Amino acid sequence: MNLSLILFTIGILGFVLNRKNIILMLISIEIMLLAITFLVLVSSLSFDDILGQTYAIYIIAIAGAESAIGLGILVAFYRFISFKSIHLSFSQAKSPIKALNIIPSGIRNYSTSKPLNSVWTPSLSERGVKIL
Known part of the structure; x- marks a missing residue:
């Protein structure tokens, strides 16, 4: 639980301190999302519930698709405007x-x-x- 809180805090600090670089902002958002996923996974293991583990797999799959689409749009935008x-x-x-x-x-x-x-x-x- 403390590890997910530390990861979420690192993600927030990275998002706040790197306001000029869009790629670092996206990475910080992904770190925050993975911290929440890790918290859901650890809590489901401690409560011996399979539903939290299933949610964690769904969150990781959706986050991967979201980051791929976002990075593709960002690369296309960078090539067009530079x-x-x-x-x-x-x-x-x-x-x-x-x-x-x-x-x-x-x-x-x-x-x-x-x-x-x-x-x-x-x-x-x-x-x-x-x-x-």
Whole structure:
């Protein structure tokens, strides 16, 4: 029980202290979720109940799927915008949309001027899009 409390506290501290890095925030949330899962598992073992162990398996499976989807979305978002860091300042912003102040470092051009099927497509600079 003390180990799960220590893990949950480490997850909260990691979430609070690493507010600029989204990946570390996701890892901290996963640590908190695994601490709760460990608490459910230990309590089910101490009460000799199989239901808590079943819940722990479900929580671990759902957490794995959730982290894979979240990390995939984050990688796609990073490839599209290529942000450096994220500043969460909900107290200073007037709306929740402006609270996420993402610092972009430019849009990367991953397209080539000649694809593999030898059909020519113009690149972003040839289309008139200004790259920062």
